[in-house]
Amino acid sequence: MATALSPSGSPEAVLAPARAAARRGLPAGPARQAASAAVLVLLWQGLSDWVFTPSVLPSPVTVAARAWDLTLSGALPRHMATTLGRVLVGYVTGAVLGAAFGLVIGCLPRVEGLLNPSLGFVRSIPPIAFVPVSIILFGIGEASKYTIVGYLVFIVLALSAAAGVREVPRIRIRAAQALGAPGPTVLVKVILPSAFPFILNGLRVALNLAFMAVVSAELIGARAGLGHLIMDSQTMLETDKMLVGILCLGILGGVLDRGADLVVRRGLARFTHTAA
Amino acid sequence: MARTSGPAGVTRRHGWLSPAGALVLPLAAWELMSRAVLNPALVPPPSVVAQTAYGMLQNGELFVHIAISLRRIFLGFLLGWASGMVLGAVAARSALVWDALRPLLAVCSAVPPIALIPLVMVWFGIDEPARLFLIVYLAAVLMVPSTMSGVRNIAPIRIRAAESLGARRADIYLRIMLPDAFPFILTGLRITLGFCFMVVVAAEMIGANSGIGYLIMQSRYYAVTTKMFVGILVLGVMGVGFDALFRRLVAVALPRFAVEKRTG
Numbered sequence: 001m002a003t004a005l006s007p008s009g010s011p012e013a014v015l016a017p018a019r020a021a022a023r024r025g026l027p028a029g030p031a032r033q034a035a036s037a038a039v040l041v042l043l044w045q046g047l048s049d050w051v052f053t054p055s056v057l058p059s060p061v062t063v064a065a066r067a068w069d070l071t072l073s074g075a076l077p078r079h080m081a082t083t084l085g086r087v088l089v090g091y092v093t094g095a096v097l098g099a100a101f102g103l104v105i106g107c108l109p110r111v112e113g114l115l116n117p118s119l120g121f122v123r124s125i126p127p128i129a130f131v132p133v134s135i136i137l138f139g140i141g142e143a144s145k146y147t148i149v150g151y152l153v154f155i156v157l158a159l160s161a162a163a164g165v166r167e168v169p170r171i172r173i174r175a176a177q178a179l180g181a182p183g184p185t186v187l188v189k190v191i192l193p194s195a196f197p198f199i200l201n202g203l204r205v206a207l208n209l210a211f212m213a214v215v216s217a218e219l220i221g222a223r224a225g226l227g228h229l230i231m232d233s234q235t236m237l238e239t240d241k242m243l244v245g246i247l248c249l250g251i252l253g254g255v256l257d258r259g260a261d262l263v264v265r266r267g268l269a270r271f272t273h274t275a276a
Numbered sequence: 277m278a279r280t281s282g283p284a285g286v287t288r289r290h291g292w293l294s295p296a297g298a299l300v301l302p303l304a305a306w307e308l309m310s311r312a313v314l315n316p317a318l319v320p321p322p323s324v325v326a327q328t329a330y331g332m333l334q335n336g337e338l339f340v341h342i343a344i345s346l347r348r349i350f351l352g353f354l355l356g357w358a359s360g361m362v363l364g365a366v367a368a369r370s371a372l373v374w375d376a377l378r379p380l381l382a383v384c385s386a387v388p389p390i391a392l393i394p395l396v397m398v399w400f401g402i403d404e405p406a407r408l409f410l411i412v413y414l415a416a417v418l419m420v421p422s423t424m425s426g427v428r429n430i431a432p433i434r435i436r437a438a439e440s441l442g443a444r445r446a447d448i449y450l451r452i453m454l455p456d457a458f459p460f461i462l463t464g465l466r467i468t469l470g471f472c473f474m475v476v477v478a479a480e481m482i483g484a485n486s487g488i489g490y491l492i493m494q495s496r497y498y499a500v501t502t503k504m505f506v507g508i509l510v511l512g513v514m515g516v517g518f519d520a521l522f523r524r525l526v527a528v529a530l531p532r533f534a535v536e537k538r539t540g
Binding site for chain 1: 297314318371372376379383387393395493496505519
């Protein structure tokens with residue numbers, strides 16, 4: 001037990017036993033994780049071969065073969081592109097409008113006081129509950145998907161931008177005003193950059209939620225997209241195809257998340273520490 | 277945060293007027309939108325929705341669905357939370373467990389839980405075990421990382437001090453690590469509860485025969501949009517209620533953890 005204790009509270013404290021294991025000749029760290037992954041896949045293969053029927057748990061080999069087929073036929077890339085397109089269109093529209101809306105109401109405390117409770121209320125409703133409403137209003141096509149994603153991103157961004165405006169040091173605004181800056185200039189040159197860490201935080205949260213929203217919308221009513229692929233496979237009991245869809249969603253979500261992380265760390269590092 | 281420093285400090289002066297306006301104005305806007313701009317049959321005005329809700333409260337229909345949804349959320353949440361916390365605490369202390377867990381956890385946290393609903397339905401049908409499995413799984417997956425970061429953040433000197441004073445391993449887990457990691461666990465708990473709520477509703481919409489999500493979906497099939505909006509509003513009340521309840525519980529029962537950051 002004592003090996004786990006190193007002077008700092010860093011990951012070192014966790015890695016110490018790994019080094020102890022290495023001394024005993026066991027593989028540590030990445031090697032051990034790779035081994036664990038391999039065991040997992042073997043276990044999956046074993047379970048599907050000997051315990052479950054293929055319609056309950058298809059083997060990893062079957063799933064991989066199915067993924068290859070679906071890629072060659074062009075169906076998988078098409079569904080992926082559809083889902084990705086919906087996320088991006090909804091996300092960008094919702095983010096731009098939401099951030100602008102949040103900045104403006106953040107500057108108008110009376111309006112914000114009136115709107116904030118309803119925004120908070122609507123925000124706490126699971127987005128999937130709005131899917132039937134948006135299908136009724138906008139049909140089963142792309143418009144209803146963009147609306148669901150855009151609406152959710154809009155609310156998250158409006159709330160975080162308004163919160164960001166609240167935290168802008170008043171002296172910065174006063175200084176700009178004292179130097180004769182007109183309202184719009186103060187908004188764009190002082191308030192926007194000062195509130196940006198909050199907006200950035202909202203953007204990160206909203207990306208995950210947007211992805212979740214698009215999947216919900218596609219599961220409940222869509223004619224294309226990975227969510228539709230998954231739901232469609234359930235109706236036909238094609239579990240291998242369903243697993244292909246689920247894993248592709250995981251990959252797409254993971255790549256989006258990592259990509260966003262990278263953009264934030266490389267390009268927007270000056271905004272990542274909270275407003276002072 | 278103190279609001280006095282920000283531009284929004286002004287809101288304080290409105291007193292009771294502001295909360296009343298915040299309630300009345302959006303409702304009035306919705307009523308007007310629904311009657312004048314949209315089709316009231318598609319988006320019913322709040323007055324009609326309130327009437328329907330009242331009727332559903334009187335005949336007990338609403339309570340049944342609410343109770344079922346609540347039971348699903350909390351049962352699964354408690355089971356998943358407990359197992360996720362134990363796994364997270366062990367994984368934070370043992371590199372072997374962490375290495376073994378990591379590939380699985382990476383896959384599980386990348387896949388959106390809602391996408392698993394159809395798969396879980398293939399495995400368990402649309403009965404109760406399906407939802408239970410999904411929620412336990414989700415809560416566990418979400419609790420492992422937050423517990424781990426809590427445990428990793430513990431000042432090692434505390435554990436060493438306890439060890440040198442002869443504390444047993446169980447004592448270290450319960451008396452040092454649990455309270456020390458608690459602020460992180462609480463944060464994780466709140467996020468987890470929110471996600472569980474979201475996924476239970478999704479699961480009820482996609483495959484169930486009771487619960488608020490089912491109510492919404494069923495109303496869609498019968499084109500009873502008022503009931504659909506009652507369901508949506510109930511979800512909002514539940515969501516806000518969870519959050520308020522959670523904050524209250526923390527403030528009353530665990531005041532020492534209400535402060536986010538403490539020094540080691």
